[in-house]
Amino acid sequence: MDRVPTLLLALGLTACASAPPPSARVALDIVQREAGPDLAARTQPSNGVVELSVFIDAGARDADPPQVAAVAAQLAAERAGEGVTGRVWPEGSELTLRCSTREVVACTLRLARGLSARAPSKAEVERLVARLSEARRAAAAADPGRQAERLALHALLGDDAAGLFPLGEARDDASVDAARVGAFLAAHYGPQRALLVSAGELSIEQLSAASTHAFKRSPRASDQRGGRPTLEGEPRVLAEVDARDSLAIALLAPNLQRASAVAAAVRARLRQQRLAREVRGHVFPLRGGAVALLRVDTGQASRALRASGHELARIRVEGEPQLAPESADDGLGALLHQAGLRWLVRGEVGAPDLLELGGGVTVTGSRADRTREEDPDDARRSAVTERMGAALDSGREAAEPELLGEHDAESARVSLHNGTRIHVVARSGERVAIAVRFEGGSAEEPPLLHGRAALLAMATATACAGRGPGSLEERLTEIGARLEPRVDADSWGLLLTAPAERALAATQLAMDCAIDPWLARRHVTTARSRARARLGGREGPRELRARVAEVLAPEHPGALAPWGSVDGVANASLDAVRDLAHRTQRGSGLSVGVVGPVEADTIAAMIARRAALLPARGDGRPTRSGSPAVPSAREPGGPPAEVLQPTFGLLLWRVETPRAHPAGAKAFAALMRDGLSRIPGVSTPWHDAGVTPGGGWAAVAVVGRAETVAALRTGLHPASTAIDRGRLAEASARAFARYEATRAVRSGRAGGEAEALARAPFLTPGEGAPDAQAARALAEALAGSEAHFLPLR
Secondary structure, three states, X not given: OOOOOOOOOEEOOOEEOOOOOOOOOOOOOOEOOOOOOEEEEEEOOOOOEEEEEEEEOOOHHHOOOOHHHHHHXXXXXXXXXXXXXXXXXXXXXXXXXXEEHHHHHHHHHHHHHHHOOOOOOHHHHHHHHHHHHHHHHHHHHHOOOHHHHXXXXXXXXXXXXXXXXXXXXXXXXXXXXXXXXXXHHHHHOOHHHEEEEEEEOOOHHHHHHHHHHHHOOOOOOOOOOOOOOOOOOOOEEEEEEEOOOEEEEEEEEOOHHHHHHHHHHHHHHHHHOOOOOEEEEEEEEEOOEEEEEEEEEOOOHHHHHHHHHHHHHHHHHHOOOOOOOOOOOOOHHHHHHHHHHHHHOOOOOOOOOOOEEEEEEEEEOOOOOXXXXXXXXXXXXXXXXXXXXXXXXXXXXXOOOOOEEEEOOOEEEEEOOOOOEEEEEEOOOOEEEEEEEEEOOHHHOOHHHOOHHHHHHHHHOOOEOOEOHHHHHHHHHHOOOEEEEEEOOOEEEEEEEEEHHHHHHHHHHHHHHXXXXXXXXXXXXXXXXHHHHHHOOOOOHHHHHHHHHHHHOOOOHHHOOOOOOHHHHHHOOHHHHHHHHHHHOOHHHEEEEEEEOOOHHHHHHHHHHHHOOOOOOOOOOOOOOOOOOOOOOOOOOOOHHHHOOOOEEEEEEEEEOOOOOHHXXXXXXXXXXXXXXXXXXXXXXXXXXXXXXXXXXXXXEEEEXXXXXXXXXXXXXHHHHOOOHHHHHHHHHHHHHHHHHHHHHHHHOHHHHXXXXXXXXXXXXXXXXXXXXXXXXXXXXXXXXOOEEEEOO
């Protein structure tokens, strides 16, 4: 976690500081001694300098009020002499001194003198309380956002949070007197309650000899180290009207390692969803648990709290991700602090299931106008508290969504209250496939934005869940996965396939990418380049299909050419892509299909936890127009004068027929391409065909000299009608067989079956699949139709 000044740890009486990050283990063995102090040493080259620290296992949580411990530590530092610094933590106190190796014995004697401090005078205490008060005011002025941290800790721990603020509250300063400070020193300061650590050119044997001499006359502490009541957290939010807008999140976990991991997961979630400009954090151990405190720089406090609550609740079920260990600071002091803080809480951890979150929010305002007994900002404070608390509760509840439908280990077919549909089928195999679809595909696009849905799908597979293109590729490689964008007339989304053993990680990545595409300008630019490459340029197969769609479906070309056109993809602005994502990413428009060797109910629950955060409806749900029928208003091509110019164009046939099967159209297109390619001076680089409601179409691209291409237009109708009906029937039968075989193979694969499951809710139910006879009928109808010429260049 990042190092950040907080209110948790008092650095003398002049500032507040955070401990070094405790994520990296400190390789220091602690030697326990019955008479004390315990010892630990890190021997390393240090240019003749040694840092020594004495930790006392009593801190602000042992004092009443907490600032008694802070005054006691500073008094002990003054008694020890110049150069000694006193610090107070919630669970302990520390005296630190840096000196030369030659003066280790004298320096150890000075620390022992500080540990022996007793009987403070009234004047000493009053002077130190005044300094403490000044330090508190300076800290508040330097960082107004500290108030949010106070609120977060009090929201989480209630009255138990008081001991986490060593500088205490100003209202309690009057109760800090010589008697209380003296009693605290006598009760807790003594060698049997201390740890002496060193870093530098000093061995453990040398440290032991110096400490035995220095501490042999130190008075013992009158009290033994006391245990702590079990820590308990409460999920709530406290809000206040203050000088600035701030958000802080406090997390409670059973130990330091889990607190670090959970805090990192929450921070990553907020960054992934762009809910925070910056998240700084600090993790510290307590007897009976550990706390992480995050300062969140955001203008979306309610959404950040909702996401944080959801992430914490999700971690309860799924566990936090494994984190790479952080490098320890090799400075002389950092490792000593880490070792000392762990020693302070030795042997005391929280319950294994201890995991909770509290939030603190401040909103800009002023209470300077309070002229009556009632607070004029009370209504605003209450409204903010209620709204933020509801956001936190909403996130927590979304992590435990109700699955409506039947589910077990073999199959799950469920829906959520927000309308999300999830279909998981357990199937033997080596890979798992996850298909995610959002209703609202390319058929919704106007001509000028033909390609927007494809661009959104490509952007989702380019950068998502806080990962840029490079980071996403690394993650996919790490889990052996392949991520592909998907778009058609009715929906857009993605397909992710991965080895079966990485099913959980793959499902999480697929859902995170689909729900959270990173639509930053630079990433959409990358996605646009990839989408245009997929189209294949001006003469690529998908671009040629787009030109056909411009004729057959001029109002909604995406119905026939879902991957768009080169110009359409270029015209789709970042705002247009974001708008489509905003309108279509809703629970009622989400369908997920999963196929592979998985536990279906486990995968369904994982998907549900992520999908439950989506609203049931978007802002302006797209109205499905369906695939348009073959139009007759627009006649392709132009007068002969225009046809004489191009050397590259598309020949297009279309027909209306009540029963149609694409295999027949494809058979006719293949026969015409073969016939055209035999004409001297003509090449046919591409052909395609398909059906629309009530009809079918076929197209062939031709390249040749201008006069040759022009001559084709007058002779194609007789050529097509002259096709031998036997050859046509034969070609239709073969095409139908290939079509059915390909469909069977595709549907038999995990990816194809998962896609079919995900798309199923968005497809208009048919009256039954047309058969081979329908394929032949369509081919014959096209053979009897007239060809039209569409010039391309």
